[in-house]
Amino acid sequence: MQDSNCNNHSEVHFKDYSSGNIYTWCTNCGNYGIQAAIKRALVAEKIKPCQTLLCFDIGCHGNGADKIDGFRFHGLHGRVIPFACGAAISNRKIRVIAFGGDGGSLGEGINHLVSAIRSNYEVMFILHNNLNYGLTVGQASATTKVKVKMNASPDGVTSDPIHPMRFVLSLHPAFAARTFSGDIHHMTKTFQAGLRHKGFSFIEVLQSCPSFNHMTPHEWYQTRVKDVANIKNYDPKNIEKAMQIAEDLETQIAIGVLYKNPDSAPFMDRQANRLKIKTELTDEVRQFSTGKLFDAFR
Amino acid sequence: MLDIKRQVIKIAGESGQGINSIGEIVAKAIKRSGFHTFGYREYPSLIKGGHAFHQIDFASYPINCSSAAADILLCFSRVSFHAYLPTLRLHGQVIHMLPQLELTDAEKRLVREKKIKIAYLAAGDLAQEAGGKFIMANVVMIGALWKLLGLKLEPLTKVVRSEFAAKPDVIEPNIRCLKKGFHFPLKNLETLKITFRSQTNCQHDALLTGNHLIALGAMAAGVRAYFAYPMTPSSSILSYMAETYHQTEILVKQIDDEISVAQMAIGAMFMGTRALVATSGGGYDLMTESVSLTGMTETPFVCILAQRPGPATGLPTWTSASDLNLALYAGHGEFSRCVIALSDSNSAYTVVQNAFNVAEKYQIPVIVLSEKQIAESLFQVKELNNNIPIKRNLAEGNKLANLDSADRYKNTKSGISPRWLPGESEATYVANSDEHVADGSVTEDSETALAMYSKRLRKLEFLRDELPEPVLVGPQKSALTFVSWGSAVNTIVDVLDLWNRAHPKKCINLLHYEYIYPPKTSKLLDLIAAAQPLVLLENNAFGQLGALLTAHTRYQFSDKLLKFDGRPFFVEDLIEYLETKLKY
Numbered sequence: 001m002q003d004s005n006c007n008n009h010s011e012v013h014f015k016d017y018s019s020g021n022i023y024t025w026c027t028n029c030g031n032y033g034i035q036a037a038i039k040r041a042l043v044a045e046k047i048k049p050c051q052t053l054l055c056f057d058i059g060c061h062g063n064g065a066d067k068i069d070g071f072r073f074h075g076l077h078g079r080v081i082p083f084a085c086g087a088a089i090s091n092r093k094i095r096v097i098a099f100g101g102d103g104g105s106l107g108e109g110i111n112h113l114v115s116a117i118r119s120n121y122e123v124m125f126i127l128h129n130n131l132n133y134g135l136t137v138g139q140a141s142a143t144t145k146v147k148v149k150m151n152a153s154p155d156g157v158t159s160d161p162i163h164p165m166r167f168v169l170s171l172h173p174a175f176a177a178r179t180f181s182g183d184i185h186h187m188t189k190t191f192q193a194g195l196r197h198k199g200f201s202f203i204e205v206l207q208s209c210p211s212f213n214h215m216t217p218h219e220w221y222q223t224r225v226k227d228v229a230n231i232k233n234y235d236p237k238n239i240e241k242a243m244q245i246a247e248d249l250e251t252q253i254a255i256g257v258l259y260k261n262p263d264s265a266p267f268m269d270r271q272a273n274r275l276k277i278k279t280e281l282t283d284e285v286r287q288f289s290t291g292k293l294f295d296a297f298r
Numbered sequence: 299m300l301d302i303k304r305q306v307i308k309i310a311g312e313s314g315q316g317i318n319s320i321g322e323i324v325a326k327a328i329k330r331s332g333f334h335t336f337g338y339r340e341y342p343s344l345i346k347g348g349h350a351f352h353q354i355d356f357a358s359y360p361i362n363c364s365s366a367a368a369d370i371l372l373c374f375s376r377v378s379f380h381a382y383l384p385t386l387r388l389h390g391q392v393i394h395m396l397p398q399l400e401l402t403d404a405e406k407r408l409v410r411e412k413k414i415k416i417a418y419l420a421a422g423d424l425a426q427e428a429g430g431k432f433i434m435a436n437v438v439m440i441g442a443l444w445k446l447l448g449l450k451l452e453p454l455t456k457v458v459r460s461e462f463a464a465k466p467d468v469i470e471p472n473i474r475c476l477k478k479g480f481h482f483p484l485k486n487l488e489t490l491k492i493t494f495r496s497q498t499n500c501q502h503d504a505l506l507t508g509n510h511l512i513a514l515g516a517m518a519a520g521v522r523a524y525f526a527y528p529m530t531p532s533s534s535i536l537s538y539m540a541e542t543y544h545q546t547e548i549l550v551k552q553i554d555d556e557i558s559v560a561q562m563a564i565g566a567m568f569m570g571t572r573a574l575v576a577t578s579g580g581g582y583d584l585m586t587e588s589v590s591l592t593g594m595t596e597t598p599f600v601c602i603l604a605q606r607p608g609p610a611t612g613l614p615t616w617t618s619a620s621d622l623n624l625a626l627y628a629g630h631g632e633f634s635r636c637v638i639a640l641s642d643s644n645s646a647y648t649v650v651q652n653a654f655n656v657a658e659k660y661q662i663p664v665i666v667l668s669e670k671q672i673a674e675s676l677f678q679v680k681e682l683n684n685n686i687p688i689k690r691n692l693a694e695g696n697k698l699a700n701l702d703s704a705d706r707y708k709n710t711k712s713g714i715s716p717r718w719l720p721g722e723s724e725a726t727y728v729a730n731s732d733e734h735v736a737d738g739s740v741t742e743d744s745e746t747a748l749a750m751y752s753k754r755l756r757k758l759e760f761l762r763d764e765l766p767e768p769v770l771v772g773p774q775k776s777a778l779t780f781v782s783w784g785s786a787v788n789t790i791v792d793v794l795d796l797w798n799r800a801h802p803k804k805c806i807n808l809l810h811y812e813y814i815y816p817p818k819t820s821k822l823l824d825l826i827a828a829a830q831p832l833v834l835l836e837n838n839a840f841g842q843l844g845a846l847l848t849a850h851t852r853y854q855f856s857d858k859l860l861k862f863d864g865r866p867f868f869v870e871d872l873i874e875y876l877e878t879k880l881k882y
Contacts, residue, residue: 006724021739050724053569058731065728066739071720072728073568074738075561076591082558086565086573087720089549090523094569094720112561115554273543273550281549281571282719285520287688293514293542294682297504 006050014043017069024063030130030181030207030218035064037187038097038126042070044188045195052095055084057109059101060134060209078109085121089268091282092122095195102129106142106162116200117171121267124194124201129164130209131216138212148215165246165258168202172239174264175201177257178246180225181208182218186255193257199266206253221253228256236260300800300873303494304357306365307443310382311374314346320372320436321352323457324443325505325676328356330453332496335505337676338364338866343530343614349378358494359795362642362677362788366868369490372443374436383408390414391487393442395421395435417442417484428478430471437472441479448489451480453501504679508646508672509534511679512602513542515650516574520688523549523566523573525559530614531670532576532604556581560588560601567598568729570692570719572654576602576668579621580611586628589663593633593754595729596707596715598657600650604668605784607864616864617670619784619837625665626815626846632751634660634713634758636765637815639667641787643677644684645812651686656764659691660757661717667814669837671785671866693718701725704736709749713756762816770821772807773798777880779825781855782835783811783843789867790835797876804880811843817850826853833857833879837867 017039025031042052049069056062058077065074071094075083084098105113105127116123133139138151143164147156168176175197179190187205194201206225208218228234228245235241242259268274307324311317318339325335333356341350355364367387373379373394383392383405390412399418401409409416419442421435430437437458444454455473462469513535516524526536539550553559559575566573577585582603592599603625607618625637636656640646646668653664693701693716701718706727708715715736718725728738733750735741770779771787772794780790790808798805809822809832825832834844834855839862844855859875861867 006721019739048724049726051721053720055565063740065730066734066737069726071726072730072738073565073595074728074730074732075564075595076587076731079557079561079588079591082553082561083565083568086523086525086562087569088565090566090569090571090573091719091721111555112558115558119551271549273547277547281522281566282569284522284547285570285572285688285690287520287685288517288546290514290518290682290685293517293545294504294506294679297506297510297679298502 006048012043012046012048014039016049017042019067019069021066023067025060026211028208028210029060030205030209031061031064031128033181033184034061034126034128034187034205034207035068037184038191039068040184040188041191041195044192047095047195051093052097053087055080055087055096055098057100057104058135059104059128061099061101061128063135078104078107079112080104081109081112081116081123081125084123084125085116085119088122089281091280092268093280096122097124097126099126099128102127102131102141102143102164103133106164114171117168117173117202119267120174120199120264122199124191124197125203126191127164127202127204128207129204130207130213132209132212134209134212145215163249164204166243169239169243169246169259172261173202173259174199174261175257176242176259177201178204178206178255180206180221180255182222186227190257197260199264224251224253225255226252228254228258237262299870299877300796302365302796302869302873304355304361304365305490305492306368307354307370307372308351308368308382308385309353309372310349310351310378312346312377313341313344313348313350315374316436317350317352317374320440321354322505322676323461324440325354327454327457328354329503329505329678330457330501331449332498332501333357334360334497334500335676335678336361336364337505339674341615349375349381351378351382358497360678361792363785363792364866364868366870370443370446372439374439380405386412386414388412391446392416393419393439393446393484393487395419395439415486415488417487419479419482419484421479424478424482425475428471428474430475434472434475437475438479441476442482442484445480445484446487446490448492500678500680505676506679507534507674507676508640508643508668509674510538511643511646511677512576512650512668513538514682515647517546517548518647518685519651519654520572521548521574521654522571523563525551525553525562525573525575527553527556527559527577527581529578529581531606531673532578532602534674535576535602556584557588560585564588564592564597564599574600574602574650576604578604578606579608579624582621582624582628587630589635590629590631590633591731592663593629593631593635594731596661596754597729598661599663600653600657600666601663602650602666602668604670604673606670607862613864615670617785617837617866618862618864619667619669619786620839620842620862622667622814622838622842623840625667633754634662634761635815636660636662636664636761637667638664638813639783639811640672641784641810641812643679646672647682648684648686649812655686655689656761659689660714660761662757667784669785691717698723703727707734707736707738707750709736709753712760713753714760758816762818765813765816765818767818767821768809768811770807771810773805776805776807778806778831778833780806780808780833780835781811781822781843781847782808783814784837786835786837786867789869789872793869793872797873801880806876814843815846817846819847819851822847822853823851826851831857833859835859835867838862
């Protein structure tokens, strides 16, 4: 890693995160609010575009990869999590954020989510959950409710949906939060909490899809969400309570930081051979003398 | 048949009987006695049972392959006795520890025909008599073998002492068992007549596998992260990387699947460290969408593809060179890549280092082909003196200070654009798996798409210019030239000197393809123009290198020696072929 002009202490502003490219999302798409909130959260946490790596899966949200500034990687469908984890452990000075949809994160790439939670890589993962495959024009995803008629499911979806938070909490994650794309302020606060967390933070965004999901628009969520911050004495360290409150997705939908495990060490703090090392893997690429190891074979 | 000037010991037993440890002790002691060795393993995909062997070939000159037939069989199980008795040469000898061993009629006939001598050693009882435990029978057997070899005991006792250095209380009982076996009279056996002399310059050589050498090469190349999912024959790279990680401080992580392995490495390389992955064919299949991703985003990527016979699970613990096509063609779309194939110990150490320099300079995937025969065989190596300077080709100094986002995928003459890492500059960019413009922003414009597609492919031509031509090994003029790659090359090289010395008028040589893709053809075209007889020799059924070379030269290989039974090319395979082919 070379000296960089990225380390100066200039201030960071919202406009620094503008890319100049024109948005291609549908009118009223939840992605606008999510991207505005992530920009706000990064600015509020004083992270400059050159100090962050934003990693995008394939899907509608991924088409925002070039609509925001920062170092960005727009990878393959379902694979954003392992890419982001590999990047994050290589240089912890760069804040790594991964974005994925309900298709790529709970269908094709669900195993990666499990691995990332278990290993607690230092990545903030934002799940854009709009209950369908938007970019391929409205097929059912793993979170589409049963019996709903979708593209390629003319008589209604026949598989039962995954409940993302129930699934994630069953793995005892380090950090799990939920927010919704109609409330930029709440998303910003939630993303900030995720950015401050050391380790893997899972944030589910309940997202509107005006084109293909007519059942749960912003208004539907607006009347049902309940922020756990407003619950007296809510203890985010209590996983049973988190599981209980996260369950309802129909009448009273809990949002906010639902669970935080204070004892879960981030990935690099679990590596016995790296504990005393101050440098990052990106700083260490130099010739290693193999003589001593070779001599052991004589 | 031509005298191959080597002796061969086969140590055979069941999986789980410690055949490998015995083999390594014997190989080390033979090396310390002044010989050049090569260790070859055959074993089933089982943890216990079946039959397995560790074979040590030794000679007075460096060797890198095995012979099919053995002079001595040191036998620890009945199944392996029956399996390997037929592999003995004329006058072969057997020491076994199997009471009431009965031979079939066919075996009795074979023993008579080949004048094989068989001796039984009650090794377990002798171990107990020597004050050791029954399991020290293995060491008694080694002692008896040593007597048969007619070598001095001292190098062997030294090796045994150092093998058990961590358990001082078992050293003396083991030494007593060793001597018990050494001094026990095995009347019907004859001390081996080693017709070649021991050397004084190889006692301190190292004995290590191709996978060890690959790992050491990766360390020398500045690799700081290793990700893998276990798959034979690549798994021991993972084990060795993990065993040594306190010394190297490399991040070593076993990952849940090969797709994640590839993606994590791509993430790590994108962020700016050097990460290595290794797998076998099935694992590489899972990685191929990610290989295609590196082609589009121009992210360096290096993967060791350790081949074994397929398709599907195939022969998991056996050897093959049948995944060249996989390395050459897998991954959707068209993009630049580099394919290199290891052969011997030197290439295992150096090629990995070159692979990273190529991957970073050209910002492409580099696939390094290995084989079970290279990965798990025990090579004897004098020194590792081929450290290749690390060249990363990252933007530096003034260039780094004055970057613009649109420099990242700038359309240059060579197709290579400036590369810099997250955090190094305020000039940010997007690495986009969608077709993109110079700063990575998405585009579907036909003109731009064509320009960017061409830019990425253009790198291949510059890379082709930089890569070395295949090496012509042996005399310039010959009666026959083998065209080959991978471990098969080691067998050709071993046979080449012996053959040429015995047949100065019917010399052979070899065109060795180490850097396979993009293919270099000028040396081959010279040979074709001179109407040189060429024989394609590959450890696969399709003649995959041949097909690639035909596509690039229009030359059809009519003579082919192809082997695809899961076994490597043995010395005998080549000599028999040459004796027929050159009408000896």
